Each structure stands twice: as C-alpha cells, then as structure tokens.
Amino acid sequence: MPPILPFCGEPLCRPNAHRLLVLFRIHSLHLSFNSAPIPQANTDLPSLISILVINHSPTAASGGAGASDGDAETLALALSSSFSILSLSPAIVDSVLKRLWNDGPRALLFFRALLLLPGFSHAPSSFDHALDIAARLRDRRSIHLLLSDRRRAGLPLSHRTFAILAERFAAAGKPDSAVRLFLSLHHHGCRQDTNSFNILLDVLCKTRRVRKAASLFRSLNGRFRADAVTYNILADGWCRVKRTAAALDVLKEMVDSGLEPTLTTHNILLKGFFRSGQVNEGWDFFLQMKRRGKKDDSCCRPDVISYTTVVHGLGLAGQTEKARKVFDEMIAHGCLPSVATYNALIQVLCKKNEIHSALKVFDEMLSRGYTPNVTTYNVVIRGLCHAGEMERAMGFMEAMRSEGSEPTVQTYNLVIxxxxxxxxxxxxxxxxxxxxxEARCLPNLDTYNVLISAMFVRRRPEDMLVAGRMVVEMVEKGYLPRKFMFNKVLNGLLVTGNQCFAREILRMQERFTRMRRNIRL
DNA sequence: CTAGGGTTAG
Structure with a gap:
C-alpha cells in the first residue's frame, strides 16, 4: 500500500486528527487512480472488516505487549479507505468486536483505530464490548484508557457496564475489586440501587463466592431494599455450591420478610436438588409443585423450565426412561417442550450411549416443526464424536452451516x-x-491447548514446529499458555531439533523468553 | 446484563 509508506518511515508519535485528515486526502487521492477494493453489497460487512483488521496490524505480533499508536493510525487509514465511515454503524462495530472476540489485542486495536477517525464516536455498547475484552485480557492500561475515553464522550457507566466489569474482576480472582467498583459507582455516574446491588450479588454467587455475597447482603440490607430477585440470586448461589439446605433457609427468610416466592424461586431449588445429587428430593419437590399448581397456585405450577430441569436432572442421574416419561407427560399437561427441552433429552441420551435414540429425538423435533439451535447441533455432534462416528459428526457440522447456524468455537473444539x-x-x-x-470463527485458548498437546503424540520434529508456531500465535492473541506448555514445546523443539530447524528453534526460544518477560508484567 | 432450563472432559 504505497500511500502509507511515507507515514511508516516517520517516528511514532501521538495520533492527531488533523494529521490524519491530511493523510486521508493523500490516501484517497491515490485510491481514486487505482481501483480500490469495494465490498460487494451482498457480502457480510462485519466479516470484511474483520478480515481487513486481521490482515493488517503487523506489529500486534511483536511480543504480546500490545500495539502502538502507530498501528492504530495505519489501521484507521486502511479502514477509512476501504469503508465509508457512515457504514460503520454501532451494530456493525459491535458485530466486528464480537467476531474478533478471541483476538483481543486486535479487537482493541480496531476500537482504537475508529476513535481516530474524524467525526466518529463509539456507541455505549461498543465501549462495553471493548471493556469486556480489555478486562478479559487483564489489560489495566486499556481498561483505564477506555473508561476515561468513555467519560470524555459524556457516556456514564451503565448497569450493563458494571455487570461486565464486576464479572471479569470476580473471574480474575478479584471479587473485592467488584465490590469496590460497586461502592464507587456514583463516581461514574451510575446509580447504586437494588438493581446494581443484585448484579453484584449475582456476580459473586456465579463465581461461587456465596459466603461473601451473603455477608454483603446482611451488611448492606439496610441501604438497599432486597426484592424477590435478591433472594433468588442468593438461593441460586447456595444451590451452585450444592448447599440446598442453605438455599431453603433463604427461601424461609424471603417469606419472613413478606416476599412471595416466585416460580423462578421454585425452579432454582428444583435445579439445586438435582445438581447436588438429591434426585429423590428433587423429584418430590417437583411433585409438590405439581400438586400445589393444581390448586391454581400459578407460582408453583411447573412451566417449561421446570420440566426441562427435571428431564435433564433425571437423565443425568441415569434415569433416561423416567426422563422420557416426564417429557411425554408435559405435553399432556399442556406445556409444550422448547428447543432447550429437546436439547436436554438429546444430551442425556447421548451420555447414556444411546446415540441412536438421541438421533431419533432429533428427527422427532424436526418433524414437529422445531428449529434446532447451535446447542442442539453441539450435543448431537458431541454424541457422535463420543460414539466414534467422526464422519457423521462432520456431516452434522456441514448440516448446521447449511441450516444457517454457523458452528461455534465449541463445535470446532470438540471435533478437533x-x-x-x-x-x-x-x-x-x-x-x-x-x-x-475468512475470520469465520477465531480459535480460543481451548483450541490451542488441544492442538498443541496433540502435536506431541507422534514425536515428529515437524509437529514440534507446528506446536511452536501455535504457541507464538496464541500469545499474540492474548492467551497465556501454562508454564509447562511453554517448557514442553521448547523441550520438544530442542530434543527433536536438527540442522534444518535449528535457526528457527533458536529464534523461537528467544521469542519465548521475550514473551515470558512481557507476560510477567 | 437484575433472577430460573440445553453445549465442557477427567
């Protein structure tokens, strides 16, 4: 790309909108003499943009430390010369960010490049996506930059943003950071109310920090009035750590405080019993719900979620016949199964090595007019793989694509x-x-782990090279291989090393040590 | 993205 050349020769400096404007003019002048690649009207725009971003950014590969401002500038140029700024709507930007989800550094580079376009401003949802990615990469610098950019754009933190950040903090082993963020929400223009309090409790419970959630609930209950959702979140928290007795206590406390348990409350407990292996208690609870539901107690009458929970719970406990009976019974009781109900039944049959009955259920759901979703395909494909029917699994992968649900990273990972x-x-x-x-579905940490480990079974020198390249690639995408993975690959390279690969091995080794230094930061 | 049901292996 000739117009970028004089630009690349300059020392890097802070991006500057005026300078970019001048460069845009030079760039488009040049393009008007060449035929610029114009996206087809019927091609997927997010996909085209993602491909451009992935093929661009050369120095994102320079060692995991992130790209420089210069990269954002050249990417901004490339983007603006290929796409009209008007076509970069929030929906398109969000969709590109989702597509680049598994290549965090490049997703953030794309986000930053757009900020450099004159007259462009990001929507709150795009900020949320970018923050999510930065937090997942544990990239504090980017998080702070994004937050200040967001503030400068006059966009306060939303509850959604809070949920995202709190979730990432908790997942990174820093639940106290989530709590601190909650306590400082008002500084970010976000309301501290029962809703945001519930979000905080939910995040803690979902990461199995129920005790912390419960004590926070006790100490802050005066400031935020608990509602049914609060109690449901706590009950679910106890269920997640298999403490159904404590969940029942929450239920009692809920009633004592004058709140009526909802159908959701009952479904949470129902699931809790099966999850903790209390199959009989779960079944009894379900019968009780049915009995009380008959007396027109609508908060107890099982709905499609209750039935799905029971079908799945019984099936996982090995009682597939009883599960099937419940499945048939629900229709008789005027409750139609959902796709999720079918998925539960199919999965459960696959787990019992009854792949043929599972496929029969799959056909049955088709004939009843249901449209299988990604999960349906994934459970069927998993079942086939497990049964060693790899070619049929591949067939279903093709089928899902032609039916309009693209295979997900989970699909690829399990087949791989x-x-x-x-x-x-x-x-x-x-x-x-x-x-x-075509940037169809970017590999994630699992993909790399599975493939890299597989490269060791044949003990071939060329496999070691492939493994080495994959380690480099995954680090570039912001994934940290475990220490033993690094060592394993390095050892593999050295042990099988011959003259031919020696130089590459050496370069790689140096690269790894550089990366490790960067990772430590 | 304020709560409940389907995709993860050993």
Whole structure:
C-alpha cells in the first residue's frame, strides 16, 4: 500500500486528527487512480472488516505487549479507505468486536483505530464490548484508557457496564475489586440501587463466592431494599455450591420478610436438588409443585423450565426412561417442550450411549416443526464424536452451516479434540485452518491447548514446529499458555531439533523468553 | 446484563 509508506518511515508519535485528515486526502487521492477494493453489497460487512483488521496490524505480533499508536493510525487509514465511515454503524462495530472476540489485542486495536477517525464516536455498547475484552485480557492500561475515553464522550457507566466489569474482576480472582467498583459507582455516574446491588450479588454467587455475597447482603440490607430477585440470586448461589439446605433457609427468610416466592424461586431449588445429587428430593419437590399448581397456585405450577430441569436432572442421574416419561407427560399437561427441552433429552441420551435414540429425538423435533439451535447441533455432534462416528459428526457440522447456524468455537473444539484423539492430527489442523479462514470463527485458548498437546503424540520434529508456531500465535492473541506448555514445546523443539530447524528453534526460544518477560508484567 | 432450563472432559 504505497500511500502509507511515507507515514511508516516517520517516528511514532501521538495520533492527531488533523494529521490524519491530511493523510486521508493523500490516501484517497491515490485510491481514486487505482481501483480500490469495494465490498460487494451482498457480502457480510462485519466479516470484511474483520478480515481487513486481521490482515493488517503487523506489529500486534511483536511480543504480546500490545500495539502502538502507530498501528492504530495505519489501521484507521486502511479502514477509512476501504469503508465509508457512515457504514460503520454501532451494530456493525459491535458485530466486528464480537467476531474478533478471541483476538483481543486486535479487537482493541480496531476500537482504537475508529476513535481516530474524524467525526466518529463509539456507541455505549461498543465501549462495553471493548471493556469486556480489555478486562478479559487483564489489560489495566486499556481498561483505564477506555473508561476515561468513555467519560470524555459524556457516556456514564451503565448497569450493563458494571455487570461486565464486576464479572471479569470476580473471574480474575478479584471479587473485592467488584465490590469496590460497586461502592464507587456514583463516581461514574451510575446509580447504586437494588438493581446494581443484585448484579453484584449475582456476580459473586456465579463465581461461587456465596459466603461473601451473603455477608454483603446482611451488611448492606439496610441501604438497599432486597426484592424477590435478591433472594433468588442468593438461593441460586447456595444451590451452585450444592448447599440446598442453605438455599431453603433463604427461601424461609424471603417469606419472613413478606416476599412471595416466585416460580423462578421454585425452579432454582428444583435445579439445586438435582445438581447436588438429591434426585429423590428433587423429584418430590417437583411433585409438590405439581400438586400445589393444581390448586391454581400459578407460582408453583411447573412451566417449561421446570420440566426441562427435571428431564435433564433425571437423565443425568441415569434415569433416561423416567426422563422420557416426564417429557411425554408435559405435553399432556399442556406445556409444550422448547428447543432447550429437546436439547436436554438429546444430551442425556447421548451420555447414556444411546446415540441412536438421541438421533431419533432429533428427527422427532424436526418433524414437529422445531428449529434446532447451535446447542442442539453441539450435543448431537458431541454424541457422535463420543460414539466414534467422526464422519457423521462432520456431516452434522456441514448440516448446521447449511441450516444457517454457523458452528461455534465449541463445535470446532470438540471435533478437533476427537480427531486428535483418533490420531488424525491433520484433520484437526484442517479444521483450525477452516476456522481462521475468512475470520469465520477465531480459535480460543481451548483450541490451542488441544492442538498443541496433540502435536506431541507422534514425536515428529515437524509437529514440534507446528506446536511452536501455535504457541507464538496464541500469545499474540492474548492467551497465556501454562508454564509447562511453554517448557514442553521448547523441550520438544530442542530434543527433536536438527540442522534444518535449528535457526528457527533458536529464534523461537528467544521469542519465548521475550514473551515470558512481557507476560510477567 | 437484575433472577430460573440445553453445549465442557477427567
């Protein structure tokens, strides 16, 4: 791209809108003489943009430390010369950010590049996506930059933003940061109320920090009036750590405080019993719900979620016949199964190695006019892989694409894993290539872990090189391999090393040490 | 994205 050349030669300096404007003019002048690649009207715009971003940003690959401002500038140029700013609507930007989800550094680079376009401003939802990605990368610098950019744009923190950040903090082992953020919400222009309090409790409970949630609830209950949602969140928290007795206590406390348990409350407990292996208690609870529901007690009458919970719970406990009976019974009771109910039944049959009955249920749901979703395909494909029917699994993968649900990263990962287990590394690597092709579905940490581990079973020198390249690639995307993975790959490279690869091995080794230094920061 | 049901292996 010639117009960018004089620009690249300059020392890097802070992006500057005026300078960019001048460069835009030079750039578009040049393009008017060449035929610029114009996206087809019927091609997927987010996909085109993602491909451009991925093929651009050369120095994002320079060691995991993140890209420089200069990268954002050149990307901004490339974007503005290929796409009209008007076409970069919030919906399109969000969709690109989602597509680049598994390549965090480049997603953030894209976000930053757009900020440099004159007259462009990000929507709150785009800020949320970018914050989510930065927080997942544990990139404090980007988080703070994004927050100050957001403040400068006059956009206060929303509850959604708070939920995202709190969730990431809790997931990173810093639940206290989530609590602190909650306590400082008013500084960010976000209301501290029962809603945001519930979000905080929910985040803590979902990361199994129920005790912390419960004590916070006790100490702050005076300031935020608890509602039914608050109690449901806490009950679910106890259920998640398999403490159904404590969940029942919450239920009692709820009633004592004058709040009526809802159908959601009952479904939470129902699920809790099955989750903690109390199958009989779960079944009795379900019967009780049905009995009380008959007396026109609508907060107890099982709904489609209750039935799905029971079908799944019984099935996982090995009682697939009883599960099937409940499934048939729900229709008789005037409650139609949902796609999730079918998914539960199919999964449960697959787990019992009854793949043929599972496929019969799949056909049954088609004939009843249901449209399978991604989860349906994933459970069926998993079942087939587990039964060693790899070719049929691949067939379903094709089928899901032609039916309009693109395989997800989970689909790819599970099929790749099974190909590798069968010793067919090439088929696994083929699928990796297919994922990256057209930025269809970017590989994640699991993908790399599965494939890199698989590269060791054949003890081939060339496999070690592939493993080495994948480690480099995953670090570039912001994923940290475990220490033993690094060592394993390095050892593999050295042990199998021959003259031919020696230089590459050496370069790689230096690169790894540089990366590790960067990672430590 | 304020709560409940389907995708994860050993």
């Amino acid at each position: 894993r099974h190909w590798c287990e069968e010793g067919e590394m090439e088929k696994g690597l083929d699928l990796l290539g297919k994922m990256k092709d």
